[in-house]
């Protein structure tokens with residue numbers, strides 16, 4: 001039985017395997033699975049330009065040109081992670097584009113929290129002492145999901161516009177699912193995987209179905225103009241609030257204490273000089289989060 005479960009969990013993605021767990025009405029009703037691509041975001045953008053309907057999900061077992069924000073690289077060993085892009089056709093104003101990233105990180109965060117909660121109650125049922133090593137996921141502003149301070153997932157939203165309106169949006173995310181920490185190489189101190197944190201393999205098909213389900217319900221709120229509830233849930237999950245941070249933005253470095261996130265997603269920092277600074281795009285640098 002154990003072997004069977006291991007084998008099933010380690011299986012390649014198939015659309016049918018995911019659809020069997022999927023309860024969405026739009027997202028993922030059409031799924032493409034590719035053994036190897038440049039970047040799933042590129043394929044989703046091509047699909048957007050071809051006029052494919054929203055909800056198309058592109059998954060790959062391997063990316064040779066996986067990208068992060070600002071020209072950075074996303075790396076993942078073949079066949080053990082989630083590398084996914086979703087085509088969206090938002091109806092809300094493009095000025096709220098940042099909410100797509102917020103919704104995706106919140107969806108991934110929620111699916112991860114559910115996994116960790118299940119593990120805790122499973123341990124409880126088995127009368128195992130609560131694994132003191134079991135950590136809670138958090139979101140690091142603006143787009144990372146962390147477990148115990150290390151990155152388990154990143155989100156890259158991209159959009160194309162037609163005049164002042166959307167042509168379409170693509171939200172791409174990578175989730176480190178079944179990897180040993182040694183497989184991260186030089187990223188080992190900053191990255192982790194769900195299997196490493198839980199101490200067991202995770203069913204990728206179930207997980208992606210759960211993420212898509214969460215993403216759809218958040219996206220429906222956005223399509224209905226309800227940004228407030230999405231923002232407040234995201235703000236609650238942020239590990240960055242109330243901490244001393246150093247943030248790198250295009251204009252330079254901002255240091256200070258994080259006060260809040262504004263409705264447009266900006267991180268508000270009180271600098272040592274007592275000034276309030278809003279950072280709309282940047283990175284919270286590691287190692288200074290207390």
Ligand code: BT5
Nearest residue numbers: 039041066067068069072074075084154155172173174191
């Ligand atoms: C992100 O960028 O975190 C967005 C990553 C989005 C990846 C997905 S995979 C499917 C879709 N197709 C794509 O081509 N991309 C999307 P950023 O915040 O810029 O973080 C990038 C940084 O994360 C890198 O510079 C590394 O330091 C680190 N990194 C790279 N691979 C990682 C991994 N597997 N786990 C944790 N950290 C990683």
